[in-house]
Amino acid sequence: MDGNKKRILLIEDNKDARELYEELLLKDYDVETANDGEDGLGKIRASNNYDLLILDIMMPKLDGVSLLRIKNKDSQIAKIPVVVLSNLGQEEVLKTCFNQGVKYYILKAETNPDQFLSVIKQALAG
C-alpha cells in the first residue's frame, strides 16, 4: 500500500459500475469497495481513515442518504468528505445530499470517466 496515495471508499451496489469506477480510480488512489450502504458504513467505522467516500444513493439494506445521516451524527467519521455518484437527478435528492455535507454530486450517465476523475481530484484537493 502506497502511503502517499489517498484512500477512497467506493460504496456501490451495482457490480459493473463498482468495478468500472474502481478500475478508473486504482491508477491514482488507494481504493476499497463496499457492496451496499450497511457494508460501507461498517467499513468506514472499522478503518476510520478514508480521505474520500464515493457513495451511490439507491442501494439495498442502507441507502446513501440514510448512510449520510448516520455518518454525520457520528463525530468520528462525520468529517470524511463525500462525493455522490448516482443516476438520480431529482433536485430534492440533491438538496438533501448537500444539506448532509456532500461536496460533489455526479450523474453517472452524463459524465465520462475523464470528467469523473477530475471531480474526484477536485474533491480531494479541497
Added chain:
Amino acid sequence: MINILLGTTTWISILGSLLLGLTIYNRNRKNKVNIVFTLLSLVVVFWGATLFFFQYPILFPSIIWLKTCYFLVLFLIGFLLLFSLVFPKETDKKHLFLKIFFLIPAFIFAYTIIFTNLFVADVVSETWGYKQILGSAYPIFGIWASIITGMAVFNLWKSYRDSKGIEKVQLKYISLGMFLFCSICLMLDVVFPVLLKNSKYIWASPAATIFLVGSMAYSIVKHRLMDIRIAFQGIIVFIITSLLAGVTIYIVTVIYWLIAGTPLKPGIFPIAIVVGFILSALFKKITHFAEYMVSKYFSGSIYDCQQIIKELNREFSSTIDLEKLAGVIVETLSITLKLNRVAVLIWNPVEDRYQIKKTIGFNEKNGISTVHHEFLTSYLEHHPQIIILEEVLHLVDEAKEGEEKKALREIHERMQHIQASLIIPVVNIGKLMGLVILGDKKSGDPYTVQDVNMFNAIANQASISFENAILYDQLSQINQNLLKRVDEKTMELQIKNKDLKQANEQLKQLDKMKDQLVAVTSHELKTPLSNAQNYLWMVLNKRLPGTSLDGKDKLRLERSLDNLQRLVKLIDDILNVSKIEGEKLDIIPEVIDFQKIIEETIFEMKIKAEEKGLKLVFEKLSKSIKLYADPLRLKEILVNLLSNAIKYTDKGSVKIFLKLEDKEIILSVEDTGRGIAEENLKNLFRKFYREDTALTASGSETGGTGLGLYITKSIIEKMGGKIWVKSVHGKGSTFSFSLPTIIPKKASSKTGILQRTAKGVYHIGEV
C-alpha cells in the same frame, strides 16, 4: 219620624230615577228601550213629586196635586207596560189587545180624574196631614191598574224565563225590582185605601221606586244593564255624595231646631238633598272618597292604576321579546284586574296576520282562534278605539253606513262567541300592531271608566314596544334563518371540503407515486446505460490495456456510444416532460453573462457543424448582456436549437444573432436548411411532434425524441420568455426566443446552494 224617613226616601228615589232616566237616555237617544225607560223614570219623578206636594202642598192646593198625581199614574202604568214589552228586546208582536185594554180605560180614567169627582172625591185635612176621599170609581181603577202592572211584571218574568246568561241575571233583578215596586204601590194605593179604607200612606208609594231604582242600579253596575254601567257608576257616586251632604245638612238643621226650638218643616228634606247635590258637585274630595267606596263595594276590586302603568312601562322598556311582552301584559292585567280571560295578539309581518302570542282563559272551545280572522282587525284598523261588548250595539245604531253596521254586528256576535268583553287595539302610527282581548272580571264587575283610561294608557305605551318587538322578532327570525343556512352551507362545504381533501390527498399520493415511478424507472434505465457508456468510452479512449481497434470497429463502437447517449437523452427528455407536466420543472436562476454562455455552447457544437461542412456564426454584440436565468437550462435551449438547425441544414450556415429590446433580449438561430412546411409550423412546439416526412425522406438522420422543442418552449416560458419560428419551405428557418433583461435587486451571481459546474456534475458553494 216615619214621615221624615218616607220623605227622604221619596226624594232619593225621585232624584235617583231622574238621573237614571236622563243617563240612560243620554247613552242612546235613538234606542226605544232607552226612550221608554227614560219616560218611565220621568213619570216616576213627577208622580213622586206630585204625591209629595199633595201632602206638603206648595203653589197649588193639595187636591190639584193629587189629581195631577193620578193623571201621571196613568202614564206610569202605561210606560211600565210598554217597558215590559220592549225590554230587553223589542219583539215584532203588536200586542193590540193589550194596547186597547190599556188605552181605552186610560182615556176614560183621565177624563174621570180631571173633570169629575168620581175618582178623587175630596181632600180633607187631618191631624197627621192631608187625606184623600176616594171616589166611587177608584176601586175599578185599582183593579185595572193591578191587572196592567201584573201583566207588565208577567211580561218581564216571561222574558226572564226565556233569556240566558247575563240577560237573565239582569232581568231577574229588574223583574224583582218591578215586582216589589208594583206590589208596594198596589198595597199602599189600592189594597189599603179600597179594602182597609186607609189612604194615609198613599203619598208614600213613590218611596217604593227605591226598589225599582235600586234593582236597576244593582243590575246595571253588577250585571251591566243597558250598557251604561260605566256612566252609571258616576251617578251612584254622585248620589252617595249627595246623600252624605244632604244627611249632614239635615243633621245640622235638626241640631239647629233642638237649639232654637223652632219646629222643622218637612219641606227641609228636599232642600237639604238639593243643597247636598250642589255641595257634592263642588267637593271633589268627597267624590274621591265615594269613588273609593263604590270601587270597593260595588266593583269588589281596587287597584292602583298608576302603579300598573308604571310597572308595565318598566317591563315594556326592558324587553324586546314578543313572547315575553305578551306574557307580561297577560299576567299583569289578569292579576291586577282579576280577569278570567286575557289574550294578546301581535301582528306577524311575515304572514301578514295577527297571531295569538299569549292567552289565559280563552280556549278553542270558544273559538278563540277565529280572532285571526279579519272581523276584528279590519274594523280596528279603521277605528282604533277600545271596543266594549255592550257598546258595540250602540255603535251599530249610530253607524251611518250599512257596511259598518254589518261589521259591528258581526263584531258583537263574534265577541260574544269567543266570550270577549273588551278589546284594546294597540296602534302605532296608524298601523294596528296588535290586540289585547279581555274577558270578564272574575267578580262579574263591569269595566269602569278608570279601567278604560288605564287601557288607553297601556295601549299607548305598548304600541312602540310592540313595533320594536315585531321588528326585533323579524330580525331575529331572519338572523336565525341566515345562521341556519350558513350552518347548512358550512356543513355542506365541510363535507365537500373533506371529500376534496381526501381526493386531493389521493391525488397527491398518486402524483408522488408517479414521480417516484418516473424517477426510479429512469434511474434503473440509466444505471446499465451509464455502465455501457463508460465502458465503451474507456475502450474508445484506450483506457483498457491490451485493446487495439481498427477503423471500422472504432466507428461501430462510436455509434454504439452515440446511441447510448441518445437513449440517456431520451430518458432525460421524458423525465423533463414529466416535470413540465407536473409543473415541477426546476429553474435555478442566477445572474449570468448571456454572450459567454452562447460562446461556450457554440464551442461545444462547432465540431458537429464542421463535420457537416456548415458555418456556425455568432454575431456578438459589443455590449455585455447580463441575464437572470438558469445557465444550464439556457445551454440546454441553445444546444436544442443549434443541433436542430445543424441536423436539418445540409449546406450553408447557421447564424446566431441578438437583438436588444427595451426590456428583453431576442436571440435568433437562422439556418439555410430545408425549412418547415407552413401547415406544420403551428404543431412544431407540440409534444412528440416531428415533421415525419422530412425525417424519413432524409433517411440518414436518426430521429430525435420529438420532445426537444416542447421542452425548449417550456423552459423559455418558465424563465419569462417566448419562442417563435419563421420559415420558408426549402429556404430555411429562423427560431427566435426572447428573455427578460430585468435583474431582480436581490439576485446574486451565485445562489450558494446548488450549482452545476458541468453537465452532470453538481456541487455546493464556489466553483
